[in-house]
Structures are given as C-alpha cells and as structure tokens.
Amino acid sequence: MLVKIISKSSFLFGFTYMFGRENMGSFKQRDIISIRHFHKEELLYILDLARQMEQADYSDILKGKVLASLFFEPSTRTRLSFESAMKRLGGLVIGFSEPGITSAAKGESLSDSIKTIEGYCDIVVLRHYLEGSAQLAADVVDIPIINAGDGANQHPTQTFLDLYTIQKTKGTLEGLTIGFLGDLKYGRTVHSLAYALSYFATEMFFISPASLRMPRDCMEELRDRKVRCHENESLAGISKKLDVIYCTRIQKERFADPVEFEKVRGIYRLSKAMLEELGIKNDLKILHPLPRVDEMDGSLDKTSFAVYFHQARNGVPVRKAILAAVLGVLE
Amino acid sequence: MKHLDVSAIKDGSVIDHIDNKSTLKVADILNIHNEEQVVLVGMNLTSKLLGKKGIIKIGGKIIDKKEVNKIALIAPNATVNIIKDYEVVKKFKVAVPELIEGIVRCFNPNCVSNHHNIESKLHVINKNPIKLRCHYCERIMSAKDIVLI
DSSP states (O other), rough: OEEEBBBBSSSSOOOEEEEOOGGOOHHHTTOOOOOOOHHHHHHHHHHHHHHHHHSSSOOTTTTTTTEEESSSOOHHHHHHHHHHHHHTTTTTEESSGGGSSSSSGGTHHHHHHHHHHHGGGGGEEEEESTTHHHHHHHHHHOOOEEEETTTTTTHHHHHHHHHHHHHHSSSSOOTOOOEEETTTTOOOHHHHHHHHHHGGTEEEEOOOGGGGGGOOOHHHHHHTOOOOEESOSSSSGGGGSSEEEEEEEOOOOGGHHHOOOOHHHHHHOOOOHHHHOOOOOOOEEEEESSOOSSSGGGGGGTTTBOOHHHHHTTHHHHHHHHHHHHHTTTT | OOOOOGGGSEEEEEEEEEEGHHHHHHHHOOOOOOOOOOOOHHHHHHHTTTEEEEEEEEOOOOHHHHHHHHHHHHTTTTTEEEETTTTEEEEEEEEOOSSSEESSOOSSSSSSGGGOOOOOOOEEEETTTTTETTTTOOEEEEEEGGOOO
16 A cells, blocks of 8 residues: 655645555654654655655744753754754754753652643653653653653664664665674663664674673564574674674763773774774675764774764754654644 | 361452462562451462462452452462352452553663652563563563562
8 A cells, every 4th residue: 555645834745655554653743762663664654754854855844843852861963963853844942951950950850841841842852861761751741752862771763863874875774784783781772773673684793792782681572573683792703794883882871880881991992904804895884873982993984884974964864754754744 | 188168268358379489479469467357378288280389368358459460470370269258259360461550660770660759560561471561661571570569
C-alpha cells in the first residue's frame, strides 16, 4: 500500500512511500521517547522526510509553533541542532541549558516543571540525567515530548541521524557489518542504534573493555531478535569485515569511581596508521556521536573514512523532519 | 500423615502450592508478623506438582489484589482459597498481570522511578521465566532482580 504525504500548510509537496502501511503509525502529536517504539517502516519514513528537508525549503511550515528546549545535562550538538531545526522551519524556541537557574534548583519535581512548561509551548525537547525521565514527562502532559537523552538509556533522535548518515554514506542500511567501539555499557547511542539496526539484517561486533561491555539485557534482546552479534576486546581480526565503525567516547561523567575511569581511559585510540596496519575495507566509514576526547586521532579527519562531522550536520535535517512530523504539519 | 484440610480455619485465606523455597517470602508479602489471628505456615509438604510445597493459612484475612500480584511474581504456581465459615467460597490460581504497578522497585538506581515520588510501573514481557521491563528506564529485570516494595 502506498502512503501519500502532503503538507497542511501553504507549502505543498508530494511524494510517495513504497513501504507497507500496516506498520506505520501517525507521527502527529507522538512522543519520541525510545527507538523501541518504532517499526522499521517508521524509521525509514523519517529518513525519507529528512532527505526531503535537505532538498527543499520549508522555511515557514512551523511558523507560530514554540519549542521548549529543556536541557538538564550539558549538550552542544543535540540542543543546537534542535534549535536550529526549529528556527529554520519558522518556529520559535524557549528553554534553558542551565538547570541551576530554574525552579529545579529549588527542588521542584520534574513532573511539576513539565506540567507548567506545557502551557508555554507546543512541543518539548528534554534531556535529563535520570533514565526514564522523558517517559515520565510524556505521561504527565498532552503535548509531545522528544527525548534528547535520558541518562544512559535512550537518545532516539541521535539514532535517527545515525541511521540517516549510514544510509547516506553507504547507500543502504541493509546487510551491513558494523563494529561498535568504546563505552558500550553507558553509551545510550549504541544501545538505541543497535536496536534500530536489528531491523536491517546487520551483523554487529561489540568491541569494548570487559568493564564496559554492552548491558546483558541489550545483548539478550538483540539475540532474541536473531541478530548476529559478537563481543570482542580488540579490533584485531575483525577490522577487515567492517563496513562501519561506530566509535564512542568513554564517558567520565557516568563513572561513580574515578579509579575505574582511569583504568579504561584512552584504551582505544583510532588513527589512520593504526587502521592501515590492522587492515580495513576501502569504503569503511567511521561514525562518532561526538564529542570525542582521545578515542579518535585528528589524522582520521581528512580521510574518506571520517563522516562524523557530516553526521553532526545531519542532525538538522533529521530533527527538522521529526519536528515537522510530530507537530502535524505533515500527514 | 494427616491430610491438611484447607477449611480448617473458619474465615480467611489459604495460599497453597507455594514453591517451597518461596514460602517465607510469601509470608513476608502477607505481613504475617502483624497478624493477630491464627496463622499457620507449612513447608516441605509433599506435592505432586512441585515435589515439595509450602502452604500458609491466615485467619480473618482476605488477601487483596496487590498481594496476589506480588505472590504471582515469586510463587507463580500458588493457588488462593478464600474461606468463609469453614467452606472454600472462592479458589483461584495466581496470575502474573500484564502490567505491575507499585509493587516492584526498578533495580536501576538511576531510574527516575527511584528518584521521584511516582509509582513504579513494569511491563511483563515474559511470564515464565519472569521478565519485566521498566516502563520508564526500559531496563529488563529477571526473577533475581525483583525487589518487592
């Protein structure tokens, strides 16, 4: 069955999706909390919409709409790309990135804060250090909540842009071999992306020190979904198989014990020379959600392997697509 | 050995076919320490189904839904008999509900449900063996992770 997408605004465009509609739920007023809430067809729908966003000017479709950008944890790319996306679609942005200046500092609960802010905006983008905070927010208000990262749990819009980057640079999402490298225990982007890629017959290698392995429940879930997945402590022996390396930072802020952090800090450091020595595919692509610290050498930046800065830029069209779809401008 | 008659209490509840090793946990759920009427706890009783089983009889108490749901999580084979005037007036097997609210603490210390004044909520994704997914943080818990509130 074909799905036709036509804008409600004066700007009119039309294009057709070749996906089955049976797994397509409406995005209008929908919370974006976890990648687990989306079918394959819905993931591909947003990726196609992002492509449209890159190809045409949609500069007024969110005119009059207000986004509340609530960041209880530091962020550069996610916050700024959401704000850029909203403004480029004609919308307005309110919010904060320093929770210390809000009533949260006076002890106000997250539920009360969100219920109050609901009256000031049409949509909320929320980053919070507690896992499940976005779901809690979604449960207490009627306006849509977009999870911009909840502790070590989920970061679904990052996953959409990771998928978009892989699709753009590899030409497909189907049947790739992907190595996840670094902090796989606390790396929420890894958990979300691995789940999403399980729809696409991906073979996955999880490369990390023993103390930062993928959580047991994530691995069980992937295996339940019949994903071919392997755990390794080194790239040696597997680097030549990989179409994509998804590298992550070892996140100091997730370690309660600084001694434990020091044990694994700098354990992986990708460089051009190291990859050449190990042996890699010529069309390997390296992604990283950024920021990086010392896990990727600057020697990689100008190689054809490095797509992480493109990946960061893709945050804008992908988030434009999500905002437009959720605010019901497109249906 | 004399047959244990479930109607031996006048009014109350009998929880039978408890997995033997879970008997004292069920006793905790039922808060028998604070009961003032007759409470009988049996363990290591012969059971065709379980090999060994436990049984608890509490005089004067009709167990509530929340208690039944808790018992289902740790003794999924248990049956409940409601006794009135020495007769069994209601008998049912405990069943794990699809959604467990307010009776199990999420095992993730960084879950929002452990920091804000909200009721815990877990989706049952597998009943045997039990697997629960936290509605908020999405972490999956198995039987060994379950901490009853």
